[in-house]
Structures are given as C-alpha cells and as structure tokens.
Amino acid sequence: MGLGEIFSSAFRSIASNLTRAALTLLGVLIGVGSVILLVGVGSGASASVTSRIEGLGTNIITVSSGMSRYGNAGGGSGSGSTSAQSLTMASANALQKSDAAPDVAQVVPQVSTSTTVAYGSQSTSTQVLGVTPNYFTVTDTKLAQGTAFQTIDNTLARNTAVIGADLAQTLFGSGDNAVGKTITVDSTPFTVYGVMAEKDTTGGSSVNEDVIVPIARAQRSLTGYGNLSSLTLQAKSTQAVNNAAAEATDIIAGQMGIQPANATFTVTTQSELLSTTSSVTSSLTTMLAAIAAISLVVGGIGVTNIMLVTVSERTREIGIRKALGAPRWVISLQFVIEATILSTVGGLLGVGTAFALSSMTIAGIKPVITLGSVVLAFGVSVAIGIIFGGYPAIRASSLKPVEALRHE
Incomplete structure (x- = not known):
C-alpha cells in the first residue's frame, strides 16, 4: 500500500463522518485562533504604549516624589533630612537658572x-x-x-x-x-x-x-x-538624557538642602519607562498566550477522542487488512495522517479566523498579528495531530487480526 493510497484512505475516512470531523476542526480552530489573536492583543498593547511614550520624545525626563534612581549622581551619601522635602517652584527655578545643568533645555x-x-x-x-x-x-x-x-x-x-x-x-x-x-x-x-x-x-x-x-x-x-x-524636563538631545537627569538630581537635591543619595524624588527617563512598559506588556502577552494554549490542548484532546472512536468503529477493517498482510507501520501511519490532516486543516482555519478578527478592536486594542505567533500556533497544531494521534494509531496497529475480526 503506497503513501498515496494511505492519504486517499485517510481522506475517505474523514469524509465519511463530516459532522464529527467538523467539530474536531472547530476545537483546533478555536485553539489556534485564540493563541494568535491574544498574542496579537498583547503585541498591539505594547506597540500602542511604546508609540505613546516615544511620541513624548526620547529626551523627556520626569521628576516626581519618591527615591531617585540617580541618587548617587553627585557622589557621597550624606545624612541630610529627607522627610519633609517636596518639589516646589523653587526646585523648578533652581533648574532653570542654574549653570550646572547645561544638558537641561527646558523645565515644565x-x-x-x-x-x-x-x-x-x-x-x-x-x-x-x-x-x-x-x-x-x-x-x-x-x-x-x-x-x-x-x-x-x-x-x-x-x-x-x-x-x-x-x-x-x-x-x-x-x-x-x-x-x-x-x-x-x-x-x-x-x-x-x-x-x-x-x-x-x-x-x-x-x-x-x-x-x-x-x-x-x-x-x-x-x-x-x-x-x-x-517636573517635566527636556534634555538638549537624546544622548544628553542621562547627563541631564544626573544634573537635575544634583541641583534639586541641593535646593532642598539634602544629599543626592538621600533624594526624596524620582528622576525617570523615557527609556526607563519604555523598558519597564515593554517588560510588563511582554509578561502580559506571555500570560495571554498561556491561557489561549489551554484551548489548543483541549483541541488536541478532541483529536485523540475522535481517533479513538474511529479505531473502535474500524476494528474489523483493521483486522482484515492485517490478515491480508498489511504491516503495523502502514496501519499506524494511516491513523496518524488522519489526525494530522484534521489538526492541519483546523490550524489553517484558525490562522484565517485570527487574521479576519484582527481588524476588530478588542478591549480598546487593535491586535497586531506577528509572524512568530502564527508559525508557533500552526506548528503546534500540526504537532498536536502527530502526538495526539499517535496513541490511537499505536492502539490500532497493535490489534491482533483474530480478535479484530471477531469484533462486532
């Protein structure tokens, strides 16, 4: 029995019960589509937030209350009191008038x-x-x-x-x-x-x-x-941002009468904010993908279920073929191919569905479909057909011809 005949037999078996096959395809479709779409939502959120942050300018610095990242900019630890110090107009004026902040272009x-x-x-x-x-x-x-x-x-x-x-x-x-x-x-x-x-x-x-x-x-x-x-500060250039942040820390701390190491304010650059945001959205995307992957596994279980039912229904057929000399690998390969066809077609439909739904806005976010998520989700769906179809295939090929022929 050639490979072409094996594929032909697999397609005939699937076509003989289209309703059951369609339900199995639906399970894989939902799993693949969910993975791609939810990863797209995470990517869309990341792209949107990144765009907004970059839109403010990569040379923007924000000063607010809290411990400063640039606390050691001026060197020394000092012991000045920090409990009652806050940002005031005097802080802004000190920055605007100081010659010690050549990299700070504007103060808001x-x-x-x-x-x-x-x-x-x-x-x-x-x-x-x-x-x-x-x-x-x-x-x-x-x-x-x-x-x-x-x-x-x-x-x-x-x-x-x-x-x-x-x-x-x-x-x-x-x-x-x-x-x-x-x-x-x-x-x-x-x-x-x-x-x-x-x-x-x-x-x-x-x-x-x-x-x-x-x-x-x-x-x-x-x-x-x-x-x-x-305070919102604008550095003279993107390359001067870190210097401007350090200068701002020294001057504001000096105006407050404290050491930079004891600063009661936070100096945050756009690059830091972008890095933090990217980390958060990456974690969110991973979590969404993991949740969606559960439905893909459920789809794989559905493939296993339908293949076990198919083996049970075709036990006599398997017995006849083995009695006529069909080797175990041919029997096993046919059922693996059937399962792979179901998961592959379901995966393709899932990819198409994800692309169709990506034009919609989900929770205020427009999904951004990535090639990596498509390849990963589709690849996993094909692997599911091979892996989850493996057990029913092994079970079919292990049937003894005499017992299979006696099966009612």
Whole structure:
C-alpha cells in the first residue's frame, strides 16, 4: 500500500463522518485562533504604549516624589533630612537658572487637581493641569482648534484654558467649536483658547479629558501655592538624557538642602519607562498566550477522542487488512495522517479566523498579528495531530487480526 493510497484512505475516512470531523476542526480552530489573536492583543498593547511614550520624545525626563534612581549622581551619601522635602517652584527655578545643568533645555513645572468642569447644563469630573506655556512644545501636544496660552497669560494669571478632545465632545457636542467659550472649573470661569488633538488612550491615561491652564492661575484659584505635582524636563538631545537627569538630581537635591543619595524624588527617563512598559506588556502577552494554549490542548484532546472512536468503529477493517498482510507501520501511519490532516486543516482555519478578527478592536486594542505567533500556533497544531494521534494509531496497529475480526 503506497503513501498515496494511505492519504486517499485517510481522506475517505474523514469524509465519511463530516459532522464529527467538523467539530474536531472547530476545537483546533478555536485553539489556534485564540493563541494568535491574544498574542496579537498583547503585541498591539505594547506597540500602542511604546508609540505613546516615544511620541513624548526620547529626551523627556520626569521628576516626581519618591527615591531617585540617580541618587548617587553627585557622589557621597550624606545624612541630610529627607522627610519633609517636596518639589516646589523653587526646585523648578533652581533648574532653570542654574549653570550646572547645561544638558537641561527646558523645565515644565506642573500642579494638578481633580474637580468639576461645566458648560451650561453639561458637567463632568476631570483632571486640571497647571503648567507653563512651554508644556505644549516639550510634550509635543498638538491642537485641533485654537491656540495654546502664552507666557503673558501665565505672567498675568489669566483665566485661559486648553481642553482635551473628549472633554470638548462632552461639554460642547460634535461639530461645535469650543474656542472662545467660557467653562466653569470648580466655580472659576475660564475662556477656552484651544482644543487638543485626540491622543491614543491605550495602556494608560491621556489628556483627552483634561483641562490645561496656566500654572499661575491654577495655583491662585485651584491648588494653592504648595508643592508641585511633578517636573517635566527636556534634555538638549537624546544622548544628553542621562547627563541631564544626573544634573537635575544634583541641583534639586541641593535646593532642598539634602544629599543626592538621600533624594526624596524620582528622576525617570523615557527609556526607563519604555523598558519597564515593554517588560510588563511582554509578561502580559506571555500570560495571554498561556491561557489561549489551554484551548489548543483541549483541541488536541478532541483529536485523540475522535481517533479513538474511529479505531473502535474500524476494528474489523483493521483486522482484515492485517490478515491480508498489511504491516503495523502502514496501519499506524494511516491513523496518524488522519489526525494530522484534521489538526492541519483546523490550524489553517484558525490562522484565517485570527487574521479576519484582527481588524476588530478588542478591549480598546487593535491586535497586531506577528509572524512568530502564527508559525508557533500552526506548528503546534500540526504537532498536536502527530502526538495526539499517535496513541490511537499505536492502539490500532497493535490489534491482533483474530480478535479484530471477531469484533462486532
């Protein structure tokens, strides 16, 4: 019996019970499709978050409360008190005026608070950021309508605001120009100067719902003149980021009267944030793939089940073929081929289904199908046919001709 005849016999056996074969294919399809699609979701989330971080610029540095990674930048451990020190406008001014920070190009002090924003009968709770005008250039924030507020607006503490795209939609509705209108922020009126272009929200918060106002006005009307929420720094170049971070640590610690090793603030670069995010999303992708792989194993069990049933139904046929001299390897190979055909076709259908569904948005994320996940999932589905079809094949080839012929 040649290989062609073995394949022909395997196809005939599958075609003789299409319903059972279709259900087996469905199990493999779901398993393969789930692995590819969920890995795609993880990859999509990673790509989106990476894009957002890189969109801020690779030369951006954030300073916030907490122990500094660059604590030893200035050398020495010191013993200064660290319990009551926080970021203030004095910290920002020290950086802006110091000649000891040649690699720091710009400094953006920030304060923030959550409050109610209203226009007419529409109101919502959101975050208000108080910043200096250079915030828009440092963070590369684009405007869809109007303009950003200027230095004179901050100097005079004018009631001007730039709002996020989603907030504009909430307050003013679609197609309604918000520029020039007056909104109420925690009972204080602000004139809308501009509306920011919509930003991707995947993987974290964005400014789409925020109100951005001059920091002088925010401190006067909303937050008070206490501590800053953070500082956003722009290094002069990507290559100067680490030097700028070290310089910022030394200067801010000096302004606070503490040693850099005892810094009560964190200096974080975009590369660090990108590395951390990549690690988290990689772990998430692995977890999703592991969960999906369970359904692929279940599909393999389904292949084993149908092949065991097939062996049971064709016991007499196996006995006749063995009585006519068919060797064990031919009997075994036929059942392995049947199982492999089922898992291969199911795998191909699973790949096609995953590509079809990848055009959809899942949990706010557009999946990114990777070649590696396709090859791995399809390869595993073929291996499942060989491995999970192996036991039924061995069982079929081990049947004794006399006992097989007596089988009813």
